Amino acid sequence: MPLDRFDRRIIAALQEDARMTVAQIAERVSLSATPVSRRLKKLEDDGVITGYSPRLDARKLGFPLDAYIMINLQAHSDEIIDRFEGAIQDNPYVIACHAVTGEMDYLLHVTARDMEHMSEITLKTLVRIPGVRDVKSILVLENVKTSPALPVE
Amino acid sequence: MPLDRFDRRIIAALQEDARMTVAQIAERVSLSATPVSRRLKKLEDDGVITGYSPRLDARKLGFPLDAYIMINLQAHSDEIIDRFEGAIQDNPYVIACHAVTGEMDYLLHVTARDMEHMSEITLKTLVRIPGVRDVKSILVLENVKTSPALPVE
DNA sequence: TTGTTTGCGCGATAAATCGGCGTGCTGGTC
DNA sequence: GACCAGCACGCCGATTTATCGCGCAAACAA
Known part of the structure; x- marks a missing residue:
């Protein structure tokens, strides 16, 4: 209905x-x-509304930095994909991960406490997941628009 | 405190x-x-919590498609930037827009009713904003992880 | 017309919220 | 060591809120 x-x-x-x-x-x-x-x-x-979330000020919670990170896998076997997606699920600093079209396989949204932390997430965690070939980072400089809303009317 | x-x-x-x-x-x-x-x-x-939002099933609201769109401007004068950001604010299908580092200036998150609609948003709205030089689209195939949560504990 | 379905408003009840008050802990001072 | 001030807690009573059953009206089909 x-x-x-x-x-x-x-x-x-x-x-x-x-x-x-x-x-x-x-x-x-x-x-x-x-x-x-x-x-x-x-x-x-009916699952139209799946829950409710607070809108939080990431800076005031100690996460002033965020970045979009694009990742390529060496191969697309079930084993590599499952291991990669499992590692993503376990990483609390990855707040979103999408499988995408284009030259990269995944687009991640990552949040960090500072540059050193961001570097650590990228170099010590993400690039070390088995099967990861290539990683490109895009740092967010400024949030121009963040509407948690979908057009409904 | x-x-x-x-x-x-x-x-x-x-x-x-x-x-x-x-x-x-x-x-x-x-x-x-x-x-x-x-x-x-x-x-x-204190602004730590800035509001509350429902988590919605975009598919059930008629927006089964979403994409990340990267945009480059021809120049970075105030006029071009203001006009571009104004157009973004006015577009209800752009649910997020960030100014970013790297080869592109902006990263947009866009939602659409179907492929034709997505195409229309890109070709008839975004590329026609004055000052836009280059547009690259990354379609989302699957949401591997969408945590509305920041790590707090 | 008549029966059925669907969704509204009203009123009652149980639960939640809010404001006031008293208490216990902590840190600083004499 | 005694005392005081500041702070955050828990309890309690008054008001507000959510939810449920019930009756009614409109839309539709037979």
Whole structure:
């Protein structure tokens, strides 16, 4: 069943503040609290909303640096891929990893405490994962736009 | 004032579920509800926590495709940069944009309804922004890891 | 028309939040 | 060693919030 206008407006409200109360959402979307509560539960049960996260200031948590790192593997056997992806899962400083098209196989988003730490993550962890052939780093200088939102309306 | 162990555990709890009630957080971090509520408010006031967002299934919202797009500008005058960044802010399909080091100036994260839509965003919007010289697209094939979390513990 | 389905609002109840108050620990001073 | 101030905790009562059952109205099919 597709999302109707009310569902989309509920999601839009949550994208501004996911800790907003049901009553506040209800007022914004011109509905009473009961249907909002029920729709919210349905959106969660259907997997449209998979959870809720705080937006954090990475600098204030001690991670002022972040980079995108592109990685190439020597081969694409199951063993190499599984070992690589396992190592990625275990590394807490890798906050995202995508398999991508193009000249590189993976694009990682990595966060670090400082340059030395970033260097350590790259040189002592990532390049040493068996099967890794090539690593290219792109340092983030400035966040021009970070919208945690998808277009819903 | 630095974050102590309790603050970090509160943030860790919120990273799992930011709509968790104060009482639930309190139980997890072995504190009563009152100090948790006060610490939470302080973390928000201090800007450590800047807001709360739902985690959404982009596919179920009609955006099954996403890509990283790297962009080079012809020049780096204020006028060109301001116009480019303004256009990025106005484009709802650009969910993130960073100024970066390396051979390209910007790295964008873009989401789209389908290939035709992605093509339209790239060819009809991004390459037509005045001052844009070069555009390289990297399509995301698979999300290996997407942790909305920073390491806090 | 009649029966069925779907989704709304209302009201009640259990839970959560918020503010005030008292207590215990710690560090500094005399 | 005694005392005081500052800080952060827990408890408690008042208000707000979430959720559930119920009845009602609109949309649709037979």
